[in-house]
Amino acid sequence: MDLELIKKKLLTIHSSGIFATFDSQQVHTCYNELKQLLISDDTIPIGELYNLFELHVYLSLITGHDVEAKSYIDRIVDQFGSDNSERINLLKAIYFEAIGSKKEAAGILSGKSSELNLTRRLATLSRSAKENTDYIKNLVLYLDLQPSDLIAWAELSGQYESIGHYDKAIFCLKEVLIQEPFDFHTFYKVGLLNYYLFIQKYELVKSDNTLKKEKMIELVKILIDARNNYLRTIEICKDHPQSWLGIYILCNLKFIGKLKHSSSVIDDFIKSIEKLKHLSEIKVRELTDIIIDDIKISV
Amino acid sequence: MIDDLFLDPQLKYWVLLPISIVMVIVGLVRSNITGLLAPDPKLDNYKLSREKHFLKRATSFKIGNSVLTTEEFQSRQEYYVNTLKTTEYFANKNIANEEAANPLTDPTANEALMNMAKGNIMNYIPQTVIMAWVNYFFAGFVIMKLPFPITDSFKTMLQAGVVTPNLNTRYVSSISWYFINFLGLKPVYSLIMNDSTAVNELLQAQSQQQMPNLGAPGGPKVDKVFFAESENIQILNHDSIFDGIVDRIVESESTTKSSA
Numbered sequence: 149m150d151l152e153l154i155k156k157k158l159l160t161i162h163s164s165g166i167f168a169t170f171d172s173q174q175v176h177t178c179y180n181e182l183k184q185l186l187i188s189d190d191t192i193p194i195g196e197l198y199n200l201f202e203l204h205v206y207l208s209l210i211t212g213h214d215v216e217a218k219s220y221i222d223r224i225v226d227q228f229g230s231d232n233s234e235r236i237n238l239l240k241a242i243y244f245e246a247i248g249s250k251k252e253a254a255g256i257l258s259g260k261s262s263e264l265n266l267t268r269r270l271a272t273l274s275r276s277a278k279e280n281t282d283y284i285k286n287l288v289l290y291l292d293l294q295p296s297d298l299i300a301w302a303e304l305s306g307q308y309e310s311i312g313h314y315d316k317a318i319f320c321l322k323e324v325l326i327q328e329p330f331d332f333h334t335f336y337k338v339g340l341l342n343y344y345l346f347i348q349k350y351e352l353v354k355s356d357n358t359l360k361k362e363k364m365i366e367l368v369k370i371l372i373d374a375r376n377n378y379l380r381t382i383e384i385c386k387d388h389p390q391s392w393l394g395i396y397i398l399c400n401l402k403f404i405g406k407l408k409h410s411s412s413v414i415d416d417f418i419k420s421i422e423k424l425k426h427l428s429e430i431k432v433r434e435l436t437d438i439i440i441d442d443i444k445i446s447v
Numbered sequence: 448m449i450d451d452l453f454l455d456p457q458l459k460y461w462v463l464l465p466i467s468i469v470m471v472i473v474g475l476v477r478s479n480i481t482g483l484l485a486p487d488p489k490l491d492n493y494k495l496s497r498e499k500h501f502l503k504r505a506t507s508f509k510i511g512n513s514v515l516t517t518e519e520f521q522s523r524q525e526y527y528v529n530t531l532k533t534t535e536y537f538a539n540k541n542i543a544n545e546e547a548a549n550p551l552t553d554p555t556a557n558e559a560l561m562n563m564a565k566g567n568i569m570n571y572i573p574q575t576v577i578m579a580w581v582n583y584f585f586a587g588f589v590i591m592k593l594p595f596p597i598t599d600s601f602k603t604m605l606q607a608g609v610v611t612p613n614l615n616t617r618y619v620s621s622i623s624w625y626f627i628n629f630l631g632l633k634p635v636y637s638l639i640m641n642d643s644t645a646v647n648e649l650l651q652a653q654s655q656q657q658m659p660n661l662g663a664p665g666g667p668k669v670d671k672v673f674f675a676e677s678e679n680i681q682i683l684n685h686d687s688i689f690d691g692i693v694d695r696i697v698e699s700e701s702t703t704k705s706s707a
Contacts, residue, residue, distance in 0.1 A: 293497050295536075296504040322519060323504075326511040329688075335514075373516060376689040379696050380514075420693040427700055 151189045158182055159196060162203040167210070179207040198224060205239055209246045217243055238265050245273060267293055271300075280307050298324050302334075314345035318373075332384040336391050339377030343394065346370040347447055350403060354447075364407065368417050371398060375420065389435040396428040400445050452618060454592060462590045462621060466581060470628045471635055473573050478640070481569050486562060494538035498669060501536040505676050513688045520685045531677035537669055578625060582608075585621035593617040 158181065161167050167178060182204055185192075192200065201220045208217035221236075221243055230236045237256050244253035250273065257270040271286035287304045291297065305320035318341050324334050349367060353359060375398055381391040399421050407414050433440060505527050512520050534540045587609055597605070597616045606614060608622040619627070 293493060294500050295497070296500045296507065322515060325514040327507045329511045329514050376516075376692055379692045380688060382696055383692065383699075423693060423697050427697065431700075 151185060154181055154185055155189065155192065155196065155200075158185065158203060159199060162199050167203070167206060175207060175210050179204075179211050179213075182207060198227065202235070202239065205243070209243065214243075214247055217246070234265055238269060241266070241269060241273075280310065283307060284311075296327065298327055305337075309341060309344075312348065314341045314348060317341050318345070330384055332381045332388065335377045335381040335384065336388065336394075339374045339381065339391065339394055342370050342374035342377060343398070346374065350447060359406075361411065365411055365413050367403070368407070368414050371401075372413075372417055374398060375417075375424075387431075387435055389432075392428055392431040392435055393438070395424055396432045396440075397443070397445055399425040399428055400443075401447055402445065403447055452589065452592070452614070454589065458588070458590050462585050462588055463624065466585070466621065466624055467628055469580075470577060470625070471632060471639070473577060474632060474636060475639065477569055477573050478636075481566065484565050484569065486558075492538065498536050498538045501530075502672065502676065505531060505680065509676070509680055509683060512683065513686055515685075516687060516689065517685060520687070524680055524683060524685075527680045528677050531673045531680070534670075537673075539669075574629070578622075581621055581625045588621040589614070589618045590621050590624055591619045593619060 158178070161178060167175065170178065182200060186200065186204065201224055205217045205220045205224075208214070208220065221239055224236060224239070228236060230240060241253040241256040244250070244256065254270065254273055257266045257273060267286070267290050271283065271290045274282040274286045276283065284304065284307050287300055287307065291300050291304065294300065301320045301323045305317040305324075308314070308317035308320065318338055321334050321338050321341070325331060325338070328334065346367060349370065353363060353367075375395065378391040378394045378398070381388050382395075404418065404421060407418065429440060432438060508523060508527060512523070515523065530536070589606075589609055593605075595617075599616055602616050604626075605616060605619045605623045607620055607626070609618075609620040
């Protein structure tokens with residue numbers, strides 16, 4: 149095959165970054181082709197050559213050739229130095245991450261907070277199962293640089309949820325909904341988070357028998373939000389079983405029986421619950437295998 | 448008004464279908480060539496990218512705020528109105544004091560201008576050629592009759608190039624068929640290309656309506672765009688989709704039940 153064509157193909161793979169989605173067979177073929185090309189063609193112009201070197205580093209790391217990756221990084225650094233280049237720093241950080249020196253990788257990445265790709269990488273790197281304070285901090289930093297990145301907002305919401313900051317998690321998901329107003333999964337998630345938020349706040353005050361009116365209205369407002377988001381899910385995706393189950397649980401909360409104070413918010417809520425109670429029961433029976441009598445609602 | 452006109456069935460094979468096929472093929476070829484001419488993706492300056500992202504977030508809020516409750520809407524509205532008036536998200540914080548650079552003497556603008564010119568040329572030349580072709584060979588042709596009645600106000604749209612005030616609006620002229628194809632081929636493209644993003648790019652190039660191209664030569668200045676956006680957000684009316692949602696759901700469920 150013509151070397152020129154192979155070179156063009158590899159350069160396109162490099163500039164598009166598509167190698168990240170290759171399966172293992174494709175990665176190996178690409179790696180072998182590139183290796184062969186670098187050996188047999190010594191007329192590659194210097195600009196293209198270093199792009200190919202960069203691709204070679206990535207492919208070597210994916211295929212487990214760490215030493216080779218290091219040698220190519222060294223050649224790139226020899227040529228350009230590494231102090232001022234975001235791209236080279238990213239390459240080095242990925243290498244350190246691949247060989248397991250996460251500390252060194254984080255050191256390189258956190259050097260400059262203004263560089264977008266490094267910040268994104270840092271956010272991903274700081275993700276760990278046990279502790280997510282750093283991860284959240286880095287995600288917030290990244291979202292300040294890319295305020296409309298929906299995946300990052302959704303990810304941040306998940307992290308806040310995992311540490312019980314439901315109000316913040318809801319805020320993040322609302323950012324997703326503003327841009328994707330028909331995403332019913334997210335509406336359902338917001339409904340669920342509002343329900344969790346209610347339980348969290350109710351746990352703090354449930355021992356208090358003389359619950360103040362303001363506190364009660366605040367709790368009811370959270371339930372209204374949960375109800376509304378479940379219903380919106382149903383409006384977009386008719387017969388969404390989890391949302392109907394959510395509505396059923398809301399309608400049967402013991403808390404609702406304790407609502408003594410009278411206010412327009414509470415009265416409207418109780419009226420709506422009466423409208424939905426029977427309907428949700430029918431829907432849960434129709435759409436799920438759950439036996440209604442088995443559902444235990446303790447709150 | 449003349450109701451019936453006998454159309455030669457050969458018109459279908461020699462005029463109607465050729466125009467449609469040529470337009471589809473040219474559209475596909477053009478999208479492929481545009482892809483080949485597109486410059487390699489470059490890393491955006493992070494400050495510029497941040498500025499664009501923030502504007503996108505604010506615009507999305509303007510369009511999609513109905514998913515918020517009143518309290519959420521008010522707090523976000525206040526935030527956007529205030530933040531858009533500051534320089535916090537500007538890529539270049541001194542923009543108000545700077546004179547607009549002349550795009551013809553600014554060396555950094557050359558490449559952007561060149562890309563813009565390439566895109567426009569790829570868009571206009573094929574369209575002009577096809578239009579000239581249709582006009583040259585099929586000028587004044589009445590090529591089809593719509594299978595449904597249509598009001599007289601469509602006459603200018605459907606019978607361009609045919610000077611017959613009394614002809615029934617259901618008849619379509621060749622040049623009008625060209626325009627209908629020009630504007631309405633999206634489903635055909637999405638069927639053939641099997642890739643909705645490519646189709647959208649293609650149609651976006653045709654319609655020429657894009658987000659304000661901040662920072663590009665000749666583009667609007669960021670402080671003006673941000674200020675205008677903050678004013679738009681200040682006068683927003685908020686209608687929440689959650690208003691009356693309980694009644695809507697109960698009603699829709701009862702109608703489903705009664706129709707079942």
